[in-house]
Amino acid sequence: MTSTTPAPASEVLSKNTPAPCWHALPVQQVLARLACDPATGLSAAEADRRRAQDGANTLPEPPRRSTLAIVVRQFKSPLIYILFVASVLAIALSHHGDAVVILLVVLANALIGAFQEGRAERSMTSLRKLSALHVRALRGGHETLIEARDLVAGDVLLLAAGDAVGADARLIESAQLQVAEAALTGESVPVSKAAAALCEDTGLADRHNMVFSGTYATAGRGRAVVVAIGAQTEVGRIAGMTENATEPKTPLEQRIDQFGRWLVAAALGLFIAVVALGLYRELPLADVLMVAISQMVSMVPEGLPVAMTIALAVGMQRMAGRGAIIRRLSAVETLGSTTVICTDKTGTLTRNEMTVSRLWLPDGLEVSVSGVGYAPEGELSAEDAATLPLLQAAALCNDAQLLPPHASHAGWTVLGDPTEGALIVLAVKAGMDLEKLARDAPREAELPFDSDTKMMATRHRCADAPHRVFIKGAPEAVLGLCSAGDRALTQAAHAAAEAMAGRALRVLAFAVVDDDRLDAGFGALAGRARLLGLVGQIDPPREEVKAAVTECRTAGIRPVMVTGDHKLTGLAIARELGIARDGDRAVDGGELERMSEADLRSDLSCIAVFARVHPAQKLRIVEALQARGEVVAMTGDGVNDAPALARADVGVAMGITGTEVAKSAAKIIITDDNFFTIVGAVEQGRVVYGNLKKVILYLFATSIDEVSLLLLALLGGYPLPLAAVQILWINIVTEGTLTVNLVMDPPNGDEMKRVPVPRNDRLVDRTMLGRVLLMSTAAVLVTFGWFVYRLHQEVPIELVRTETFTLLAMCQWFNVLNCQSATRSALALGLLKNPWLLGGLSLSMGLQALVLYAPPLNTLFYTVPLAPASLLPLAALASCVLWAEELRKLITGQLSIQHS
Numbered sequence: 001m002t003s004t005t006p007a008p009a010s011e012v013l014s015k016n017t018p019a020p021c022w023h024a025l026p027v028q029q030v031l032a033r034l035a036c037d038p039a040t041g042l043s044a045a046e047a048d049r050r051r052a053q054d055g056a057n058t059l060p061e062p063p064r065r066s067t068l069a070i071v072v073r074q075f076k077s078p079l080i081y082i083l084f085v086a087s088v089l090a091i092a093l094s095h096h097g098d099a100v101v102i103l104l105v106v107l108a109n110a111l112i113g114a115f116q117e118g119r120a121e122r123s124m125t126s127l128r129k130l131s132a133l134h135v136r137a138l139r140g141g142h143e144t145l146i147e148a149r150d151l152v153a154g155d156v157l158l159l160a161a162g163d164a165v166g167a168d169a170r171l172i173e174s175a176q177l178q179v180a181e182a183a184l185t186g187e188s189v190p191v192s193k194a195a196a197a198l199c200e201d202t203g204l205a206d207r208h209n210m211v212f213s214g215t216y217a218t219a220g221r222g223r224a225v226v227v228a229i230g231a232q233t234e235v236g237r238i239a240g241m242t243e244n245a246t247e248p249k250t251p252l253e254q255r256i257d258q259f260g261r262w263l264v265a266a267a268l269g270l271f272i273a274v275v276a277l278g279l280y281r282e283l284p285l286a287d288v289l290m291v292a293i294s295q296m297v298s299m300v301p302e303g304l305p306v307a308m309t310i311a312l313a314v315g316m317q318r319m320a321g322r323g324a325i326i327r328r329l330s331a332v333e334t335l336g337s338t339t340v341i342c343t344d345k346t347g348t349l350t351r352n353e354m355t356v357s358r359l360w361l362p363d364g365l366e367v368s369v370s371g372v373g374y375a376p377e378g379e380l381s382a383e384d385a386a387t388l389p390l391l392q393a394a395a396l397c398n399d400a401q402l403l404p405p406h407a408s409h410a411g412w413t414v415l416g417d418p419t420e421g422a423l424i425v426l427a428v429k430a431g432m433d434l435e436k437l438a439r440d441a442p443r444e445a446e447l448p449f450d451s452d453t454k455m456m457a458t459r460h461r462c463a464d465a466p467h468r469v470f471i472k473g474a475p476e477a478v479l480g481l482c483s484a485g486d487r488a489l490t491q492a493a494h495a496a497a498e499a500m501a502g503r504a505l506r507v508l509a510f511a512v513v514d515d516d517r518l519d520a521g522f523g524a525l526a527g528r529a530r531l532l533g534l535v536g537q538i539d540p541p542r543e544e545v546k547a548a549v550t551e552c553r554t555a556g557i558r559p560v561m562v563t564g565d566h567k568l569t570g571l572a573i574a575r576e577l578g579i580a581r582d583g584d585r586a587v588d589g590g591e592l593e594r595m596s597e598a599d600l601r602s603d604l605s606c607i608a609v610f611a612r613v614h615p616a617q618k619l620r621i622v623e624a625l626q627a628r629g630e631v632v633a634m635t636g637d638g639v640n641d642a643p644a645l646a647r648a649d650v651g652v653a654m655g656i657t658g659t660e661v662a663k664s665a666a667k668i669i670i671t672d673d674n675f676f677t678i679v680g681a682v683e684q685g686r687v688v689y690g691n692l693k694k695v696i697l698y699l700f701a702t703s704i705d706e707v708s709l710l711l712l713a714l715l716g717g718y719p720l721p722l723a724a725v726q727i728l729w730i731n732i733v734t735e736g737t738l739t740v741n742l743v744m745d746p747p748n749g750d751e752m753k754r755v756p757v758p759r760n761d762r763l764v765d766r767t768m769l770g771r772v773l774l775m776s777t778a779a780v781l782v783t784f785g786w787f788v789y790r791l792h793q794e795v796p797i798e799l800v801r802t803e804t805f806t807l808l809a810m811c812q813w814f815n816v817l818n819c820q821s822a823t824r825s826a827l828a829l830g831l832l833k834n835p836w837l838l839g840g841l842s843l844s845m846g847l848q849a850l851v852l853y854a855p856p857l858n859t860l861f862y863t864v865p866l867a868p869a870s871l872l873p874l875a876a877l878a879s880c881v882l883w884a885e886e887l888r889k890l891i892t893g894q895l896s897i898q899h900s
Helices: 027-034 044-054 067-073 078-092 096-127 234-244 251-280 285-299 303-321 331-337 387-396 418-429 434-440 475-481 487-502 545-554 567-577 589-594 597-606 615-627 639-647 660-665 675-716 724-742 766-792 797-818 835-853 855-861 868-878 880-899
Strands: 134-139 142-147 156-160 168-180 216-228 324-326 340-343 355-360 366-368 401-403 413-415 443-450 455-460 468-473 506-514 530-538 558-563 585-588 607-611 632-636 650-654 668-670
Touching (some): 251 675, 285 724, 303 675, 355 418, 387 434, 387 506, 387 530, 418 506, 418 530, 455 475, 468 475, 475 487, 487 506, 545 567, 558 615, 589 607, 597 615, 615 632, 615 639, 675 766, 675 797, 724 835, 797 868, 868 880
Antiparallel strands (some): 134 142, 134 156, 156 216, 355 530, 401 413
């Protein structure tokens, strides 16, 4: 290879120069354009100059939000806007105490929300790799280990099995080099590489003379010259697509916005109505405005933003304990609303460990092999004498190594091609001593695997044959070398290979030729080889995934496989896992490209597998599902998954095998790469949403109680039954001590037996309105009735207000028990189900006692001490709220039994 003198950095291609088709250029032209000497590489000084010109080999990181921006984000809620208006009006009327209390509630909500979101970001940061990627390169004629970020265009990379590729590079030498490109193309099997130039229109997955950033070598060795770094790499371009993907609002955010707008309208309408009514009664304007502010404060559930934030944070913490890191709190609920999960196959549904599952021998015997993965555990139930030569060929015609568990890697691992690694595992399962076999039959020569011949061969010196040649390769290629004298055997082998392929097995054929040389290539072996048998392999599904898929189906969630593998392989795995059912089909990238949007959307319901798809097509699949009204979760680990992860309603990235680009695009990181963890996340999302509905029911019923009580008094010509500060106490203290604990309710156990929450589901639906009306009617009848009764007894107004205030607080204590379940009796659930709620009730009672019996609080809240004996009748009256709801549950339960 001719040496090329390095040129100054200014003469090398710059950022603004259009990139040539490197894969279409001969090696000499590539080296000339990059001013690179393949024998010595770049000098350190030249590398520094190019780095100063082109920048570091890193992807641009998205700007991190400041603490101030996170805090400001918490104020973007219609509920908060109402409270700001109420505080301004309170200040204008010189009720500074009320204004301070309202503003403290707003500030507390913002701080809690900012703290939780900040902690989520810190969790994500801790997930990133702590050590920088290092690569081997030639610098000044010497092999040097450098950080990948220091690579520049023109650097010569040295690649061997296990080496990561730090930048996009054009091969200049290759010796049986194979590269795993699953993270970029989705192809689960390593790709053989060669340095020869290709056609200009060769697709990315077929550019076998290129290696790409984010991939790694699995076998062989090679040299390559860096042609693109940073954002100019294929990884960088996909990252750019991810940045431009629009992130939709989650269903929860949409519902909270809708609920907030409704409350704004209701509060303003109520404010105007109260002012008009007060003026009609010729009451003083200041008093009328204070009553109107009280009504406005009553209408707004101040505890909702805090409760929502805490509910999502609790869900985040519970999910973290089960292996999921939440990057955005509202994504917890979105998983609970998910209707479709688009999942990658390799490494997510499968183990990413090729495994031999079946053998076929020339006498027609088929042998099953138990055990999955690289651990040599399982049985090879074969007594046929033809099995041993096949196993010997599999072990000897092989360049992989099987490594036992070690401190540097958990579990058994394969160094080299996974397909060859599976053959080594097969031999060990059969009890073969690989070291002894290598000593007894040392390798003398080899013909490396060639993509044209689809075969490889090795020659060994054996005790019974001085020159024994083992051949391994595609069945049609190997059978073509076998003796034509036994046509029946050849036909049977072809039929067996087709049957194995139909079961999604990757089939290899093995043959042997005794006393021969390899100098003349495979052509000299034609017609002389003897077939040893066929070996069928598969990347086995994870054991827990089938159960996870079944649970998803029960929960009304449809899983869809999106893979880079062949569609027949994907469909077979999908059928085994239950992802594909009768009538479902697979569509590959070419078919998808030819489908119109209308055809795609109409066929989505029966497409279970999308195969051989590229990043833009994954994005199209997600958008097509969303156009049908689906809430889409996208799981993935590769760079090629990132745009779809960002566009999906919730992106779920793998924490172990996932690339940094994929993790940055996702909202949820599964730290154990376990698909089953996603099911647990879905369940927790539904628990969170269910608990939020409980809180909204409780807060809404409390607001209706207060508003109705004040309006009835105003319309009836009675004095106000509650002071404004007493309303704030109930809204902030009584509610606050209970709502925060209500969101801690554990699962009811039936979350995964219900259908997903519809995207257009309302936070306050008809069922909830019916329960609100029943509970509020009971509470208002009790409190307003007691208020009027005591006034007619000519009891001092301070005492009447204190009793009414306490009675309303007691109603809320019973109401929170009602809200724990819409169907099950509060008496059957018991307070021990949620010890946090028991603690909240105890705290609320203690604080109510303080406001009744502590003199400083008597003055602040306009209360007077109540005789202890009077509390029992008030509690008995308040319990009517509980008995009314218990009666409803009993009646609806009986009706449900009759209908079923």
